[in-house]
Amino acid sequence: xxxxxxxxxxKARMSEADRQQLFGISQSMIxxxxxxxxxxxxxxxxxNFAKACKERGWRPVWHKTNKPTRANIxxxxxxxxxxxxxxxxxxxxxxxxxxxxxTAFRKELAMNGVQMHVVHSAQEAVDLIxxxx
Numbered sequence: 001x002x003x004x005x006x007x008x009x010x011k012a013r014m015s016e017a018d019r020q021q022l023f024g025i026s027q028s029m030i031x032x033x034x035x036x037x038x039x040x041x042x043x044x045x046x047x048n049f050a051k052a053c054k055e056r057g058w059r060p061v062w063h064k065t066n067k068p069t070r071a072n073i074x075x076x077x078x079x080x081x082x083x084x085x086x087x088x089x090x091x092x093x094x095x096x097x098x099x100x101x102x103t104a105f106r107k108e109l110a111m112n113g114v115q116m117h118v119v120h121s122a123q124e125a126v127d128l129i130x131x132x133x
Contacts, residue, residue, distance in 0.1 A: 006056075042093050046122070056082070076090035078091075092119075
């Protein structure tokens, strides 16, 4: 099996040794408190981030994949207008990588001088926008 075929749920159920062999990262090698230690489902972080945006007056567009959408394939989870900028944010579980369509989308943005950020928690996303990272 190729690592890009492994879902977040599959990864969470893997043994430490299998995860290390396939992805080259071990949870035990990650400092406590680092976002990669968090096993919270991605959607929980997304909901918390959407709530944080509302509380701060930021304007998010949340591209949810649980419903039919007209967004382009590979579009990141959030596009956020905040603090005079537009932020493109993709939430990923620790150790998870972008799908090929997301990588292509990110490359197209970069070719136009726009950065797509990959974040692992609502707090990481808020800190990024606030300039705390």
